[in-house]
Amino acid sequence: MTIPNRPRYAARLNAFKPMAGDLGGGIAGMIAAAGQVGGLDTADLNYPDHFDGQTPETLGAVLGDAGMTLNGVAMRYYTEPGFMIGAFTNPDADVRQKAVDLTKRGMDACRAMGGTVITLWMGQDGFDYAFQGEYGRMWDDTIAAMQAVADHDPGLDVAIEYKPNEPRAYALMPDVGTTLLGVREADRSNLGVTLDFAHVLYADEMPAHAAHLIARHSRLLGVHLNDGYGKRDDGLMVGTVHPVATIELFVELERIGYDGAIYFDTFPDHGGLNPVEEARTNLTLVERLRALAGEIGALPELRDAIARQDGAASQRIVARALYGA
Numbered sequence: 001m002t003i004p005n006r007p008r009y010a011a012r013l014n015a016f017k018p019m020a021g022d023l024g025g026g027i028a029g030m031i032a033a034a035g036q037v038g039g040l041d042t043a044d045l046n047y048p049d050h051f052d053g054q055t056p057e058t059l060g061a062v063l064g065d066a067g068m069t070l071n072g073v074a075m076r077y078y079t080e081p082g083f084m085i086g087a088f089t090n091p092d093a094d095v096r097q098k099a100v101d102l103t104k105r106g107m108d109a110c111r112a113m114g115g116t117v118i119t120l121w122m123g124q125d126g127f128d129y130a131f132q133g134e135y136g137r138m139w140d141d142t143i144a145a146m147q148a149v150a151d152h153d154p155g156l157d158v159a160i161e162y163k164p165n166e167p168r169a170y171a172l173m174p175d176v177g178t179t180l181l182g183v184r185e186a187d188r189s190n191l192g193v194t195l196d197f198a199h200v201l202y203a204d205e206m207p208a209h210a211a212h213l214i215a216r217h218s219r220l221l222g223v224h225l226n227d228g229y230g231k232r233d234d235g236l237m238v239g240t241v242h243p244v245a246t247i248e249l250f251v252e253l254e255r256i257g258y259d260g261a262i263y264f265d266t267f268p269d270h271g272g273l274n275p276v277e278e279a280r281t282n283l284t285l286v287e288r289l290r291a292l293a294g295e296i297g298a299l300p301e302l303r304d305a306i307a308r309q310d311g312a313a314s315q316r317i318v319a320r321a322l323y324g325a
Helices: 013-023 026-035 056-065 081-085 093-112 135-152 176-186 197-202 207-217 243-256 275-297 300-307 311-323
Strands: 009-011 042-047 069-075 117-120 157-161 191-196 220-225 262-264
Touching: 009 013, 009 042, 009 275, 013 026, 013 042, 013 275, 026 042, 026 056, 026 275, 042 093, 056 069, 056 093, 069 093, 069 157, 081 093, 093 117, 093 135, 117 135, 117 220, 135 157, 135 176, 157 176, 157 220, 176 191, 176 207, 191 197, 191 207, 197 207, 197 220, 207 220, 207 243, 220 243, 243 275, 243 311, 262 275, 275 311, 300 311
Parallel strands: 009 262, 042 069, 069 117, 117 157, 157 191, 191 220, 220 262
Antiparallel strands: none
């Protein structure tokens, strides 16, 4: 197996906020700072906050000046106070419609800038207590909202990014199985799933297995790479805690033919790291781990060990590639 083609890379723009003030401020400053990394080809913008006071044309020009294009738009449902108890699951039909309308505007902005995917992280859609919500109604309202959004622009991909919790104690779609069930019920050809490595870890899933299930039952529309200790959304640098699982994910991504962007959803700002150097480290680590995935994935002895489910043999083979004889 070879993994010759370099993917398009993106990084979380809010990570560059500490540098933005010296580069014009706001989203333009964040994009300019990201442009200093060298190696970032594309970007995802948050809607509506990154578009505040900006037009799609202006933002497109700012991205171009930094050597980047738009990959897609990520929706954020915290502008409306009513969204705190749910956007798509809100008990008030008017608030749910506001969430749908906001998403449609985000889709239009994405389309105007040449983006190809809109990502729905429905963090507000869930519950905190027993007897707080009517589960059937919340589910039905969410499926209806997903359908309305997908139907607004059938040519634009709509990715559901699942996460077990935060800010709600329980998310309505917390794991890969539940998310795939929702996508299947919504039954729209432009719906799919975004896999976030740290979210997968603390959903108690194996990243490569989750990627396989997504590709088997839907479409993998986005990959957010990071790492963590499986207790929360740590947003650590790629491969720093789970290098072997990251390599296995790259082998699986090659197998299923994923050709979308790799997005570094990491949090250097949380630990006071220099965001440019942190992004450069992500690039270095990912390129090395992808190269190892290309070497390991083609080994007949590894395939044979996997076919026998011989974990001892497979780990020796992987260890040789990682650490030498």
